[in-house]
Amino acid sequence: MRIVVLGAGVVGVATAWFLNRDGHEVVVLDRQPGPGLETSFANGGQISANHTTPWAGPATPWTALKWLGRADSPLRIRPGLDPALWAWLARFLANCTAARMRRNTERALRLALLSRDTLRQVRAETGIHYDELTLGILHVFRDCAEFDRAVPQAELMDRAGCRRRVLDPDACVALEPALAAARPDLVGGIVSPDDESGDAHAFTAQMAALAAAAGVEFRYGTEVRALAARGDRVTGVETGGGTVSGDLYVLALGSYSPLLVRPLGLRLPITPAKGYSVTLPVADPARTPRVSLIDDEHKLVYSRLGDRLRVAGMAELAGYDTRLDPARARVVRDQALGLFPGCADPEAAESWCGLRPKTPDSVPILGRCRVGNLLLNTGHGTLGWTMACGSARVMADLVAGRTPAISLDGLGLDRF
Ligand SMILES: Cc1cc2nc3c(=O)[nH]c(=O)nc-3n(C[C@H](O)[C@H](O)[C@H](O)COP(=O)(O)OP(=O)(O)OC[C@H]3O[C@@H](n4cnc5c(N)ncnc54)[C@H](O)[C@@H]3O)c2cc1C
Structure with missing residues (x-):
């Protein structure tokens, strides 16, 4: 399958890496000249599952x-x-109630623990170091x-x-x-x-290099202007350099994610x-x-x-x-x-x-939505570095039709 990943922050790059491992043809679009140059650049560095x-x-x-x-x-x-x-x-x-706080903690924790384990596996498999x-x-x-x-x-x-x-x-x-x-x-x-x-930017840059060597195409300096859609499907991504099309699209534009999907009628509370x-x-x-x-x-x-x-x-x-x-x-x-x-x-x-x-509940937005070939992987808030590898693995499982390692209850857009 040809998959277009929007965004080369830590979340988008990890997603591209996992999708490539499953044998998909992956293209990553980002407006910056390299990977991880916006929010993933100089964060607090904690993997705080x-x-x-x-x-x-x-x-x-x-x-x-x-x-x-x-x-x-x-x-x-x-x-x-x-x-x-x-x-x-x-x-x-x-x-801000005790009950919601307990519920939201459990949802975020579920993903964060999967993510920490997945990061360790990635480290063991690739041998990368990022301080x-x-x-x-x-x-x-x-x-x-x-x-x-x-x-x-x-x-x-x-x-x-x-x-x-x-x-x-x-x-x-x-x-x-x-x-x-x-x-x-x-x-x-x-x-x-x-x-x-560890250094999220160093991780992102090295994972992008490994993914590129494995065949992922990174198009940097590429501003995503709009998503073209027909019915409930995305038909292409309009960029400064023309339209980029795929069978499936993954939204990983961090804080800018809501702006791109609003014209499709999707409201992301980010x-x-x-x-x-x-x-x-x-x-x-x-x-x-x-x-x-x-x-x-x-x-x-x-x-x-x-x-x-x-x-x-x-x-x-x-x-x-x-x-x-x-x-x-x-x-x-x-x-x-x-x-x-x-x-x-x-x-x-x-x-x-x-x-x-x-997001208002501090839980990211993961999974499918009513636009059939668009997957959401965004809204990671204060914990995007902690949750990137787990979120990427969930994306790959969804695309492959495998049951994800964790329940996705309460992690999707449908909770809002
Ligand atoms: C001060 C601070 C401290 C933090 N500390 C931690 C921490 O200790 N631990 C932790 O787990 N998390 C931490 N975080 C949170 C973490 O950094 C983020 O959750 C994470 O970086 C989000 O990654 P992302 O890939 O979703 O977004 P980003 O890294 O922002 O990636 C989105 C990408 O989309 C691209 N993009 C956006 N719009 C367009 C467009 N229209 N066209 C083309 N490209 C576009 C951008 O260039 C960018 O590269 C911290 C954040 C901050 C600000």
Whole structure:
């Protein structure tokens, strides 16, 4: 079968790789000059399968109110007059109940665990390296109330088979000695030893190279302008370089996915949530963490990528504004250097921002839709790197008519 994959981010490239392995003829279209150059470029680097707690939960509206107005707030909302964003926010609020949060966590976790296993298989099969570390993820807390809220949830996850251990501050420092300077402020931590970290862009670039060598055609610098359709089938992709046709199409355009399918009558509730990252060349390895971390207080994640430290966070709901605000990037950098003083030269920091494709329930949109030959693989939000390989495997199973390794209940567009 000839399959056109729209988008060469981590999700599209992994999908192309799995489809090629099944013997399909695959063409990948992307407007950028190479793979993984938009949201998959400089993310937080975490393969955080054990951290699939959705943004929407009972405490979220109150936490958001507390943050709004603070200059260093991890969250900013500027809906303006955008009706799509207002509709998204209403759906988000509807997901802020304990029952929905449990349901959404289970759905995301199902996919994330499959994905982590699949990533390991890909690594074993291809031998690729992308500054990966398999040291787990340590979530550290400086606020007693937050820690007390997180512990029962961690114990619940542990009983459900997602290994988690609750640590006191000394045990946190024993696990990650670079936390020594922060020891007086720590109230505890929760470690998920099976989680991982690594450079999503390096992974995407290498997988694209392997896929190209295996016969996948990548057309970079190709803007997708529209999908041509007749009845309930896509007949071709209109690009700056002419029409590209296939038997089947996979939508993996990240935050831009809803724009392309709206003319077909498909409404994908995905909104861009801008995040920031700062990458610091390590100056003092002893003061720089190797274990990937989540700093609960500032909602920042840390990943050691070889001789670099990546720090990422912030969420801005303000439409498709891709401009980098240097003040926001400085907040991320300074909070990192506050936690790990002397680990890097602040002047050498490289700042970046990208748009997370967020659904209101923090679960991606996978599978078939009412356009017969269009498969959806989008809306991965904060966890697209974590979920890319599993989502790709699901796509390949659907195309081949195999039963996917996980139930797709609650992962499709029909849930909205
Ligand atoms: C600050 C930050 C930190 C993050 N940290 C983590 C983390 O630690 N762990 C994790 O799992 N996830 C993390 N994420 C989320 C993760 O990066 C995303 O979910 C993931 O990159 C989405 O991948 P994608 O392939 O769907 O989208 P993208 O990488 O955006 O790929 C979509 C592709 O479509 C192309 N495209 C779009 N429109 C068009 C068009 N009209 N024509 C042609 N091409 C087009 C783009 O060029 C792009 O290459 C983070 C995100 C951010 C912003």
